[in-house]
Amino acid sequence: MIKLFCGILAVAMMAGIATSAAEPVGIEVRKRSAIGRLGLVRVQVAVKTEADGSLVVSFQAPEAGTYVLNYTSGPAKGKVATAVRVEKAGPVTTKIKSRP
Known part of the structure; x- marks a missing residue:
């Protein structure tokens, strides 16, 4: 009975690790205003992972300006990924x- 319980527990732990490893990277887009504030931009963001581990991020910019891409998941949550001048x-x- 103990072996059965330990076996089920091991399978459940492996399933939990496998699902957390496949978590997609989240990116949000913010636009820098004339006074330097960052405002959230409501656009659809497409994130594609390359073979070398880098990310290709695409979105539709509503107007010219500087856009800042922030991580919304993972260990770098809340940190700036990059800034793009449009x-x-x-x-x-x-x-x-x-x-x-």
Whole structure:
């Protein structure tokens, strides 16, 4: 009976580890205003993971300006991933290198 319980517990722990390892990276887009404040931009963000571990992030910029991409999940949650300067409204794609 104890072996059965330990076996079930081991399988449950492995399943929990496997699901947490597949957590996608979350990115949010913020726009820097003229006075330097960051305001949240409501756009759909597409994040694709490359083979080398880097991320390709795409979104539709509503207007020109500086956009800051922040991590919303993982160990770097809340930290700046990159800043992108956009000259005119339209599609934006940028590559973020993986953290060491």
